[in-house]
């Protein structure tokens with residue numbers, strides 16, 4: 001929120017044409033910091049390690065986020081039940097406080113009350129930090145295992161309702177249904193969210209090819225708006241270029257149907273030009289070797305401008321998006337928003353802080369043109385720009401397909417054709 005301004009709700013802000021900055025990826029960042037387990041990807045850290053979640057909320061706030069999302073991704077009771085087994089070795093905690101907390105939180109509650117506890121703790125944390133900066137709190141629900149195991153619409157809706165009851169009780173400012181691969185499930189979520197009377201956003205984790213049933217982005221968006229969503233778009237799974245392209249397709253669909261909506265985009269902070277329908281999940285590097293694909297702050301500025309120019313006004317990030325990425329959004333859109341975030345006190349726009357560097361060649365980099373034109377190295381000797389693990393059984397057909405992709409290098413093609421020859 002602009003310093004000193006009164007707090008408007010999300011729709012008032014978007015209706016007034018304001019840019020709203022989302023926050024970034026809690027799950028991936030907290031996994032790297034040691035508080036989330038990759039695999040289940042559940043958010044029990046909200047109750048087990050509130051200090052870790054609180055700190056990350058503060059960092060996104062300081063970086064310029066106008067919304068803090070509750071750390072409730074995959075916090076539905078049915079997902080928490082599927083969290084997997086205890087570790088093979090005992091995890092030794094450093095402090096007796098942590099041990100006590102572990103005793104309290106591990107297995108001593110049924111999943112249902114655990115779910116409630118996690119959702120409540122997440123709401124309290126987001127609210128506490130949001131109030132420090134006068135920004136909005138968004139409750140969040142995501143796709144459920146119940147939908148995949150073909151449970152009924154009523155059962156899936158009942159699962160969402162459990163989380164939504166907590167969001168109402170904790171008085172979040174609005175609710176986001178995010179990370180849905182099937183538009184049908186997202187429609188059900190939106191219908192439940194709408195019963196609260198709170199503004200509702202819905203983002204699918206899809207690309208231009210549409211949802212996993214092949215429903216095109218434009219049609220997905222129309223269905224979500226008809227289900228009652230005020231804001232529609234995409235999150236996760238794809239890089240900003242692909243995500244913005246997908247939201248544009250959604251916007252076209254909605255406009256063609258004569259409907260109205262606001263648009264939202266929260267992409268990965270990883271480059272994914274080689275991804276198909278399921279996005280980064282398909283990559284060989286997923287999820288533990290994605291670092292070379294990370295977007296720079298300059299990539300983010302480009303993304304912010306493209307999203308803005310495409311008419312998207314809710315602009316944020318998902319997995320891989322760290323606080324400095326959020327700050328880059330805020331810096332690119334500083335004029336539109338009318339202010340810079342607190343974190344920019346320690347960052348000169350377009351590298352201007354480098355004017356103070358001791359080395360003259362680094363001082364010479366204190367300008368936009370330098371960073372905008374730079375093509376950063378991946379920094380990994382003998383690594384191609386796209387991945388091909390050895391065990392991949394490449395066929396001649398695969399190799400020919402890759403040849404048609406602009407992103408495939410000559411070196412990669414050589415390897416591919418050699419491999420396809422041995423595989424025949």
Ligand SMILES: [Zn+2]
Pocket residue numbers: 025235236237318319
């Ligand atoms: Zn994500």
